[in-house]
Amino acid sequence: MLLQARVPNLVASSAVTQTLARSSVGAGLQKRHASDVTVRNQNAQPVVRLGLTGRSSVSGHVATVFGATGFLGRYLVNRLGKKGTKVVVPYRCHEDEKRHLKLMGDLGQIVFMDYDVRNYDQIVDSVKHSDIVYNFIGRNYPTKNFSFQGVHVDAARNIARACQEAGVPRLVHLSALGAQEGSPSQFLHTKALGEAAVRQMYPEATIVRPGTLIGFESALLNRIGTFRKALFTTNHNQQIMRPVDVADVALALDVMMSEEYTLGQTYELYGAKPYTYQDILNVCSNLFREKVTTINVPKPLIKAVTTAMQYWIYPMLSPDEVERMFIDQVPSQDPHVKTFADLGIEPRNFELTVLPYIRHYRKPAYHEVPLEPKGTRTFGKHHTY
Ligand SMILES: NC(=O)c1ccc[n+]([C@@H]2O[C@H](COP(=O)([O-])OP(=O)(O)OC[C@H]3O[C@@H](n4cnc5c(N)ncnc54)[C@H](OP(=O)(O)O)[C@@H]3O)[C@@H](O)[C@H]2O)c1
Known part of the structure; x- marks a missing residue:
């Protein structure tokens, strides 16, 4: 009762109180505060924070980052690990190419899952325990195994579908500044098709178009x-x-994790x-x-x-x-498209x-x-x- 009185909009479910009770035991003598609990609007699941902030704390969030082995991925995984977020990293590369990510979280906080982006069941397995999914998968050029369509559209659609079916409350999809269906660049053309596919499968997705x-x-x-x-x-x-700056984009992506006003929005970050x-x-x-x-x-x-x-x-x-x-x-002229300013960030x-x-x-x-x-x-x- 006390908890419900102190947390506005908190769903009065026994799940919340049970989770808090369990987490208090795990935290030893740590005093519990109502501010340690947030509830996702989309699935009414409580997210319970444990410990002070830092790599050895637990933020209560679980994030899946597709494409974490790339350039941007390492900056976001580091930010998430620093706050005690558990990060699921689906990977396809050699063991050694993802081991730098292991050190970004406390023991057991960075979870690697071997997968193939064409295997829908493996995508579902990667997202089903998470309360936010980031999709950073992208390629500057087609390869023998993957066309632009396969990477930017089919993979994006499958990830969005898996998130929708598994009830994941948040999806953040990375596109690119200048993504347009009529673009002479296949990269920008398929990025635009990917955005449309994601919106169709998961209308509440947050789409991010970074500059270089x-x-x-x-x-x-x-x-x-x-x-x-x-x-x-x-x-x-x-x-x-x-x-x-990649650090500014990682900060914006981190802000999107907790700020529900970013739901269903498109951000151009330049x-x-x-x-x-x-x-x-x-x-x-x-x-x-x-x-x-x-x-x-x-x-x-x-x-x-x-x-x-x-x-x-x-x-x-x-x-x-x-x-x-x-x-x-060139940034879009669409007045509905948001920028760093809407997230309260001043780019470097x-x-x-x-x-x-x-x-x-x-x-x-x-x-x-x-x-x-x-x-x-x-x-x-x-x-x-
Ligand atoms: N870098 C930029 O200047 C820029 C600008 C605008 C938009 N973006 C977009 O922002 C996102 C992140 O950019 P980034 O620079 O971090 O990209 P990146 O360094 O090229 O990393 C791309 C990631 O996607 C994964 N990936 C590519 N093809 C895949 C496939 N067929 N199956 C599974 N995974 C695949 C890569 O995995 P492997 O490591 O296993 O290859 C890697 O983890 C991308 O979507 C990119 O298009 C980037």
Whole structure:
């Protein structure tokens, strides 16, 4: 009775009181507070927190993260593990490629499940104990085993269907900024189809469209750093991009776990300022203290070369990525689409946060040199920032 009086909207079920009683025993002498219990609106299940916050506490949430072995996945799993959330990680890779995730939670908090995304029963097994599911599965290029359709549409639909049938109260699906059915890029076209498939199966899903992710593992920055002596580019580096720090996106995804107002919404998460690809090269040149040399290749030629190479060797640049280099990353004009501001997050400024991610490409003599004030270093009139 006391608990019901202190927690507004708390479902007066015996399940809540029983769960609290059980958790109090598990917590030893820890004092219980009404704020330790939240109830998911969708399935009225209580989520009970145990312990102080931190990796050795228990948030009571169970999250499944598909695609956790990728770039963004590790940042979210770390955030969830840090708060004591149990994370189910379905994986298909070699044992060694996912072991870094094991250390992100306390003993038993990161649970790995071997699966194949085409196997519906394995997807159901991965989601049925969770109160939130994140789908980060995506690929920049088709492979021998998976087309864009298979990864971005069929897999997304199966995960959404499994969540609906298993009664999972929250689903967060990752799409991409610029996802449009009419896009000449197959990546962006299938991302749009994937969004529609997810909405059809699970109308309350939260859809997230990030700009290009920036961080230590960023393909964009690592390609620039690795090939800074001779970087093949196209479109005269005029594509407009909205780079966004991966840590900001992980924070937003973490906020979505507890904030029910994000249900059924679409979020476009992009950085504070637009940059052309040339602007990004200039920022990198200044920070490397070495000019990045680019060689502009006409579109038909670079597409022919990347098409010939894509199934032959690991594609450093796929033909679809070439197509995307001619498509500006422009936020949607739809007034219903939300942004970082709606989550109360101020995205970081690319120029001010990028140095740690690319410092290792500097010559050793400059390694420790800090970020310089804007415009103090130039490489000709087009290379200031
Ligand atoms: N990175 C960006 O700049 C960016 C920009 C816009 C949107 N996005 C989207 O955001 C999401 C996360 O991005 P990310 O950079 O973290 O991607 P990522 O590093 O490429 O990771 C993709 C994840 O998807 C998994 N995956 C791919 N194909 C799969 C398949 N056929 N079966 C099972 N798993 C598969 C990968 O598993 P394996 O490790 O086993 O391959 C990996 O865990 C993706 O949906 C991506 O399209 C990313």
